[in-house]
Amino acid sequence: MLETIDLECTRGERLLFAGLAFAIEAGHCLHVAGENGAGKTTLLRILCGLLSPTHGEVRWAGKDIRRLREDYWQLLGYVGHLNGVKDDLTALENVRFAAALAGHPAGEEVARHALGAVGLAGFESSQARFLSQGQRRRIALARLFLAHESKLWILDEPFTALDVRGVAALATLIGEQLERGGIVVLTTHQEVPLPGRVRRLDIHAPAVHT
Amino acid sequence: MSGTTFGAVVRRDLLLAARQRADVANTLLFFLVVVTMVPLGVGPEMNTLRTIAPGVVWVAALLAAILSLNRLFASDFADGTLEQMVLSGEPLPVIVMAKALAHWLTTGLPITVMAVLLGVMFDLPRDAIGVLVASLLLGTPALSLIGAVGAALTLGLRGGGVLITLLVLPLYVPVLIFGAGAVEAVAGGLAPRGQLLLLGALSIGSTVLAPWAIAAALRISLE
Numbered sequence: 197m198l199e200t201i202d203l204e205c206t207r208g209e210r211l212l213f214a215g216l217a218f219a220i221e222a223g224h225c226l227h228v229a230g231e232n233g234a235g236k237t238t239l240l241r242i243l244c245g246l247l248s249p250t251h252g253e254v255r256w257a258g259k260d261i262r263r264l265r266e267d268y269w270q271l272l273g274y275v276g277h278l279n280g281v282k283d284d285l286t287a288l289e290n291v292r293f294a295a296a297l298a299g300h301p302a303g304e305e306v307a308r309h310a311l312g313a314v315g316l317a318g319f320e321s322s323q324a325r326f327l328s329q330g331q332r333r334r335i336a337l338a339r340l341f342l343a344h345e346s347k348l349w350i351l352d353e354p355f356t357a358l359d360v361r362g363v364a365a366l367a368t369l370i371g372e373q374l375e376r377g378g379i380v381v382l383t384t385h386q387e388v389p390l391p392g393r394v395r396r397l398d399i400h401a402p403a404v405h406t
Numbered sequence: 407m408s409g410t411t412f413g414a415v416v417r418r419d420l421l422l423a424a425r426q427r428a429d430v431a432n433t434l435l436f437f438l439v440v441v442t443m444v445p446l447g448v449g450p451e452m453n454t455l456r457t458i459a460p461g462v463v464w465v466a467a468l469l470a471a472i473l474s475l476n477r478l479f480a481s482d483f484a485d486g487t488l489e490q491m492v493l494s495g496e497p498l499p500v501i502v503m504a505k506a507l508a509h510w511l512t513t514g515l516p517i518t519v520m521a522v523l524l525g526v527m528f529d530l531p532r533d534a535i536g537v538l539v540a541s542l543l544l545g546t547p548a549l550s551l552i553g554a555v556g557a558a559l560t561l562g563l564r565g566g567g568v569l570i571t572l573l574v575l576p577l578y579v580p581v582l583i584f585g586a587g588a589v590e591a592v593a594g595g596l597a598p599r600g601q602l603l604l605l606g607a608l609s610i611g612s613t614v615l616a617p618w619a620i621a622a623a624l625r626i627s628l629e
Contacts, residue, residue, distance in 0.1 A: 244493055247629050270495030278486025284425040285418070296414030299495035 197222050197257055198243070198348060198379055204251035205238055212238055213399050216252070222347075225370065225380040225392055230399040236383040237277065239399065240352050243381060244274050256348075270299060273346035275354055279336035283325035287316055287335050290324060294339045302342050310341035313369075315362060330357040337366060340373075349373060351382040363388055411496040412504045419508030429477055430512050437470035437517055441524050452529055459528035460538055460589030467517050467542060467585075468578050471549040472571055474513045478505065478557040479624070492628055499617035502624065506554045506616070514546030534589055537598045541588040544605040545581045551609075551616035552577045558623035581608055 199219035205212045212235030220226050228236050241247040243254055245261045245268065254261045261268045281290050288307055295302035302310070311320055314334040324332055333356070340349060349370075355363050363386070370380050371391030423430050444462045445455055482488040491501050521542050525535035556574035560566035588601035 266495050269493045274493050276486055276489055280486035280490045284422055293414060293418050296411055297490055297494050299411060301410050
């Protein structure tokens with residue numbers, strides 16, 4: 197489903213990775229691992245289509261994502277480093293706006309259910325500015341509960357700022373997504389036991405040749 | 407589906423503006439202060455004031471628009487909402503169009519309404535006030551749209567504030583010339599129709615072209 201072909205990326209003058217080729221089939225999870233600065237976030241942003249690789253391409257179902265554009269993004273659920281949560285909106289408003297933005301508006305019931313699923317029941321009408329970092333992270337993750345149409349989840353450090361129960365709940369959620377035949381690509385530094393078929397991809401900065 | 411996304415973005419931006427009233431008030435207050443300071447600086451000679459009024463109102467509207475541009479995309483960029491917008495299943499030009507509309511509703515429209523009062527303050531004849539309001543109504547959408555291109559291009563840059571002024575001001579000049587020109591034409595006993603039509607054309611032209619430029623600029627800024 198999702199494959200990369202001879203991917204190469206240079207940021208500034210530094211070569212992050214080159215010749216990266218992998219394919220992920222439906223129902224599989226890819227765990228991107230590597231040290232700080234190895235280019236994990238960069239790889240994820242390339243897979244989303246936010247960033248263009250220096251060389252190579254990313255394909256979804258055999259087609260270049262730069263050609264698919266909106267058709268690809270419709271299938272994509274992305275939670276990046278930044279939560280994409282507005283401080284001045286309530287938790288419920290944030291979730292409903294995210295759903296409308298993604299192109300499948302959610303009714304209040306659906307949005308409440310999504311917030312309940314990430315353990316934010318009772319916080320629906322609190323403005324995000326009064327919530328903790330972990331709770332804001334949960335609002336961002338609530339987007340994934342809405343987006344059952346999203347075949348592909350790309351999650352950048354989704355477990356940061358979550359408490360133990362939050363981590364377990366998210367791991368379960370990832371397992372369900374894989375069972376549905378979805379694909380999950382994630383990075384994490386925490387040793388979280390992930391259910392389902394998980395492949396690990398280590399990226400290292402290539403040795404510097406002089 | 408695009409229609410609902412468009413509506414949702416407009417509603418959200420208006421809601422945010424309602425919750426951050428100080429930001430919106432800042433722009434409008436700036437506009438009001440600049441215009442009201444001019445008679446104090448120039449002196450109370452009624453004929454002079456009547457002559458310079460259209461130009462003063464238009465220059466102030468233009469500066470107020472520039473002042474408000476920074477907040478157009480900056481907060482969405484900082485908190486990651488912009489990434490979600492770019493990765494939306496809906497076309498990005500539709501989303502930025504909605505943002506530009508919300509920006510106009512919170513700057514261009516109130517400025518136009520306030521201009522009625524300011525026209526009276528400068529003792530403009532009734533038909534000149536009418537044309538001033540019409541010119542602002544037709545011209546300010548172009549200010550929001552052209553400004554949004556500049557805001558998108560300078561997003562995340564250090565010193566973006568200075569750059570945005572340099573980028574956007576030359577593009578604002580035609581709007582200023584035709585806007586103030588329309589009111590001066592009425593004062594001089596000529597028909598303002600030509601200038602008003604040109605202003606409308608500028609706004610329609612930027613409505614058609616700017617969203618694509620804004621969308622492309624945002625994608626570049628996020629790389």
